[in-house]
Amino acid sequence: METQIPHDSAIGHVTGEAIYIDDILVNEQLLIGKVVYSQYAHARIKSFDLSEAKKVNGVHVVLCYKDIPGHNQMGPVIKDEPVLAEQDITFIGQAMFLIAAETEEKCREAEKLIKVEYEPLDAILTLDEAIEKNSLLGPPREMKRGDVDIALKSSKHVLRGELRTGAQEHWYLETQTCLCVPGEGNEINVFSSTQHPTETQTLIAEVLGIKRNEVVVEVRRMGGGFGGKETQANHVACWTALLCNVTKRPVKIRLFRDDDMIMTGKRHRYLTKYEAGFDDEGLIDAVKLEFNSDGGAATDLSFAIMERTMLHADNSYYIPNMSVTALVWKTNLPPNTAMRGFGGPQGMASMETVIDRVARYLKKDPIEIRRKNFYGLNDRNITHYGQTVENNRLYIIYDQILKSADYEKRRKEISDFNTQNEFFKKGLALTPVKFGISFTTTFLNQAGALVNVYTDGTILVNHGGTEMGQGLNTKMQFIAAAEFGISIDRVKVNATNTSKVPNTSATAASSGSDMNGMAVKNAIDIIKERISKELAQLWNEKDVNHPSVPSSIIFKDNFIFDSDHPDRRISFANAMKQMNLRQVSLSSAGFYKTPTIGWDKIKGQGKPFFYYSFGMAASEVMIDILTGQYTLLRSDILQDVGDSINPEIDLGQIEGGFIQGVGWCTTEEIKWDTKGNLMTHSPDTYKIPTVQDIPKDFRVKLTEGVPNPVGTIRRSKAIGEPPFMLAISVWLAIKDAISAVGNHKIEPEFSLPATNETILLSIEKIKTFKVLKTLKV
C-alpha cells in the first residue's frame, strides 16, 4: 500500500480552511473572557474590589475564587494549583480574577478598574536561591547501581563539574485557547486546544462541581502543542468553563501571546552536578549525577519529568557504577511543565557533557569515547534502572553515519581550517540518542478507539489521541485503510471527543501512534471478525458443500473475498450494505494497553519502557570568534523509525524536533528580571529558529529494513521526541569550535543555550587564560 499520504489536513492548512478554535463561528451571544493575573511573584492578597469593574457597560461578570462552585484546584497530579488565587500569590502570571465581556476592549477596561491590595513577600527566583533556602517541591529521589563512591576513588581519572541548561518556551503558533458552549442543564461543550481532553474534562467537572458525563471536550486540532498543552491547556479550559457556567453563554478565551508566555510554564531549567571516573582509554567506570530542576511554584508534572531525566542520564552508555540524585526545587515562577523530550534532554546533555570532557581531558576524539562506552549488544547491556537494552541499534547507526557524514575526513579538514584561520573556528560533534518509549507512569499506557463503518463503505475513526500537527490522524487514517484493505479516501478521522472515546491518556511521550494505532486496529479486528463470520455464513447458505471459513476471508483492494474460493468476492461497500441487512454491528470500540512493561517507582527498578528508539546526528558549525555568532554548516541525521507508517511525516518529526532542539541549544534564552517578571515575553526578545537557522547542508535519513521487533503497530517506532535531543550535536560542535580557540588545551566554560553571548564570553576566558599562561612562562 502507498505510504506517501499527505497530511490529512494539508488542504485545509494551505487554503486557510482548517478550523482552529478561534475560527469556529459562534453566534453573537459569544462573550470574550479575560484572565486577570498577578503582578507579584510572591505576595498575599490583603483585599480586592471588583465592584467598579463589574459596572463597565458590556461586562457580564467578573469572577473571583469565591465564585467557583466546585473545587478551586487544577493541579493535574498533586492538587497544589488553585484555579483562581485565594490569598497567596506565588508567581507573576497567576490567575486571580476572570472577566467576561462583549468585547476584548471592555475586558481591558474592566481589568483596569479592579483594585487589589497586596502584601509583597520575598520571592525565590533562581535555582541557587531555592537550593540555598532548601525550598524543595517534594522529596528527593535516587537511583543507584554499584558503589559509585568506591568506584570513583579507585578510578585513574576523575572529572567534576556543573552544567546549567536553560528553560524553553513551547512557542506553539496557536496560543492557549478554549471555547465553551453551554448545553442543557449542567451540560457544557468544550472546544479546547488540549493534548489531554480527558484531563480537561475531569478538571472542568471538578471545578464546576458537576459530573464528568455532563462535560464533553472536543479537539479538532491544535496549532502546535509540544507538551505545552498537556496540562496547562486545562487552565484556560477551566477558566473559560467557569465564565460559561455563570453567564450561560458561549465564552472564548484566547491568550494573547505575551500573556501566554508570561502565564504558562516552560521546559525546566536545570543545574546538574557531575563526577565521572574513567581510565586512560576513556572507559567510564563511575558517574555520579545530581540533577536540580526548577519546578516553579507548583508541582505540575515536574516529578515525572525528573524521573525521565534520571532514566536518560545514561543516554546510550553503560556505566557500571552510577548514582543519580534528583531534586525538584520550588521557586516563584510559573509551574514548569512538559515539553518535547520531557526531561530527557537535560539528562542527556549532562551525560554528553561528561563524555565530551573525558575526551578533551584524554585528548581523544569524543566519538572514540562514545563508542567505547556504548551499551553492549550482549553484555554491558543493562541500564542503571535494571532494564536490558534489547535490539540495540547504536553500532549499526554509528557505523553508517560515520561513513555517510564523512566524519574522519571532515575532522581533519576542520583541524586544518582552524590552524589556518585566526578569527573563525569550526567544530564538529557526533552524538547519539537512546530514548525510552512509554509513559513511565505505567497505567497511562492505554488507549481507546471507536471505529464506525457506514453502509456506503466509508469509515469514521475516533481515537483518544489528539492532532497537534504531528500527523497522528494521518497515520490513523492509514492504519484503518490498511487494516480494512480499502483506499485511504474512504477513511475519515474524527475530531477527538471525550464522548466518543473516554478515559484516555494525554497525547504525549511520543506514544500517540503506537497506542492509538493499536486501539484502532483492535476495533477494526473486532469488526472484521464479525464481518468475516457473517460473510462466511452468507456464502455457506448458497453453497453448503464447500464451506467458507471466517479465517480465510481477506480484506483487500476495496474487496472482501474468500482466499479458499476466490470467486466468493464482494466489494467492501456492498458487503457493508449486506451486513446492515443481516443485522451485524458495524461499530466497535477498541482498546490497547502496552504489554510487557512494569516499573517500580519506589525501588527505581524494572522495565519502564516497551522499547528504545535510537538515532544519531553529526553537526558542524563555524563560529566568528569576534562576535560569538555561529553558523550551522551541516547536520547529518540517521534515525531509527522501525517500519515507518509514513516516512515523510516521520522525516518532518525528525527535522522539526531537531530544529526545535537547536533552538533550545542556541538562541532560545528565557530571562526573568529580579522581581520575577519574564523579560522575554514575546518573539521580539525570544528567538526561535527561522528558516535561516537550519543547517546549510541538512541530510536526514531513516533507517531502512529494520522493523521494530517488539510488535508495535505495523512494526513502527515512536518519533515525536527522540530527534529533539539530536540537537545536542550542534551544541557540542559549538563547544568544539570554542575549544579550538585555545588549541584544545583549555576546557571551555560552557552552558546551554550557547547564545552568541555565552560563546563570546567563553572565548574571552580562553583568551585571557592564554595571556595569563604566557605571562607565567
Next chain:
Amino acid sequence: MRSAISFILDEKIVDLDFKNFKEFSPTSTVLNYLRSLPTHKGVKEGCAEGDCGACTVVLAELVDNKITYRAVDSCLIFLPMIHGKQLITVENLKTPEGKLHPVQQSMIELYGSQCGFCTPGIIMSMFALYKNNNKPTREQIDNALTGNLCRCTGYRPIVEAAEKSCVHNCVDHFSNNEPQIMKLLKSISKESIHIQTHNQRYFRPASLGEAISLKHQHPETIIIGGATDIALRVTKSHELLKEIIDLSGIEELKNIVATESSIIIGSGVSMDDIIPKVKKDFSALYEMLSVFGAKQIRNLATLGGNLGSASPIGDVIPVLMAYNASVVLESLNGRREIPLNDFIVGYRKTVRKSDELITSILIPKPTSGSIVKSYKVSKRKELDISTLSAGFRLELDKNKVKLITLAYGGMAEITKRATKTEQFLIGKDWKRNVVEEAIQYINKDFNPISDVRGSAEFRKIAAKNLLFKFYIEGRNVI
C-alpha cells in the same frame, strides 16, 4: 476629501466609512478586520507584533502602471493604509474553479505543513515570492520566508515547496485577472482622506504640501510612514492613538534620486525598495538593510520612520552616520538639512521641530579611498533587533588614519560615535598593534547597560572586537 476608505477584497471594491462602522476604528488593524469576517479566518494572529508572520497577507498596488505584490504583516497595518490597494488573503489563492495555486499544491506534496497554524502566512509569503521571482535562488527564498516562524517543520520542506512551485514565470490566475483589477484600482480616488470619529482623527494626505500644513496645524500629531513601530502601541499596549498623520499615500516621498555624488532617499520609501538601489555604491548600508527585520517588515517600514523614532539601537543609524548622511526636514518655514550625527540628541529624541516632517535622507557617496562597513550583533542573525550594531568608516593617507568614524548602536541611550577612540586613532598608523591599543578606548567612550538582549560585559567585548574585525576585514581591501 473623503472620510471613507476603499480597497479591493475578493475582487470587489469594499468601502468602509468609519462613521457608520462602529466595530472598527481607523487604528484597527487589517488582521482584526479580516478575522471579523466569516470568510477570512485563514489569516492568523501569532504575536500581534510583526515577529511571526502568521498574519501575512499580500497587498497588490499599482506602481508605474504595473501591479506589484508585497507580503506584509496584517497585524501591523491600520485599515486606512490599504486604501487604494488590493488585499489578497489565503482564501483568494485558489482559482475560481477551485484549483489550488502552485504554492499550495507543492506545500501539500512536500509536507510543508504540520500543525498548519503558520501555514496560511507561509503560503502568502510564498505567493509574493512566486509573483516576484521566477526560479528564486535559495537566498531569495530564505529572504521571503524569514519573517514566517514555523515551530513544527524545521523549514526544509517549505523551502523545497518554494523551489518547486515558483517556476511558472510568475504567471497564475492573478495574472489573467490583472486588467480587471487595474481597472478597479484606478477607479479608487487618490484624494486625501480625513477620518474623524468620536475619539480619533486620522489624516492620510495625498500630497507633501498638505502633509506639511497638517503638521503645522497639528504639531503634536503622531506621524506614521509604515507604522511598524507605532502600530505596536495599539496592538501591544492597547493605546488609543488620538491623532495620526499617515504619510503612506504621498508619492513625492517615495522617490529615490541618485546623483554623481550622493543618493537622496525619500522618507516614505520602504526599506525593501531601498535595498537594490544601494547595493552598488553603499554596500555597508545594503548589508545592514538586508538583515533589517524581515521581508514583511521591510515592505512597510520606511527610512524616515526609522530615523524619526530614533531608537537607541536603530540598526541602520550607525551605518548612516558612517556614511555621513543628513536628514532633510521640511515645514511651512522651509527646508533644512541636519547631519545625522547632530540629529539625534537623546533617548528617542531628535532636533526635529514639532511642525517639521522628515522628507528625505541624503547620503553622500564615500570617496574612493574610504572603506565603510556595518556590523550587527544579535542573538539570532535574522529577524532580531541588534544587541549592538556599528557603522565604521576609514580613510587613510599613506597608511595613516586621515578620517575615522566609529558609530555604535546599543552601547548608550542613543546611537553614538566612539569619539575618544576615533581621536586616538587619527594620524596614527593603521596597523594591528595600534588598533589593539585603540580598542581599549572603547571603554572610555561607552558604559553600556545589561538588558534582555545582552550583558554590559558582552557589549563591551563585542564593541571592541567589532573595531578589530573592521581592521582585519579592511586589511584585505586596502
